Amino acid sequence: MPQSKSRNLHPHHQQNHPAPPHAKPKQSGRAALVAMVLFALLGLGISYFIAGYSKPSLAAGVVIGAIGGYLVGHQMDKSLKKK
Numbered sequence: 001m002p003q004s005k006s007r008n009l010h011p012h013h014q015q016n017h018p019a020p021p022h023a024k025p026k027q028s029g030r031a032a033l034v035a036m037v038l039f040a041l042l043g044l045g046i047s048y049f050i051a052g053y054s055k056p057s058l059a060a061g062v063v064i065g066a067i068g069g070y071l072v073g074h075q076m077d078k079s080l081k082k083k
Contacts, residue, residue, distance in 0.1 A: 031080065032073030039069025 043065020044058060051057035 029077060031076040032070055035073030035076065036066050036069035039072065040066040043068070 040062050043061040043063075046065075047057050047061025051061075
């Protein structure tokens with residue numbers, strides 16, 4: 001299919017320009033959020049099967065799982081930014 005004449009007048013628009021150095025990546029912090037939610041659910045499930053339906057143990061499992069998930073996700077974000 002032939003290109004239109006207007007596209008041939010501005011060939012520099014077809015080049016890929018690098019992002020400015022101060023531009024932030026679009027997905028910063030996503031891994032920490034996803035891991036935090038997944039680990040909180042995992043902590044809820046584990047605490048339910050270990051301690052039964054005790055509200056303090058369920059709350060503790062969720063909090064510990066969320067903290068662990070945040071730490072793991074934060075490390076994943078750091079390693080993804082280095083690449």
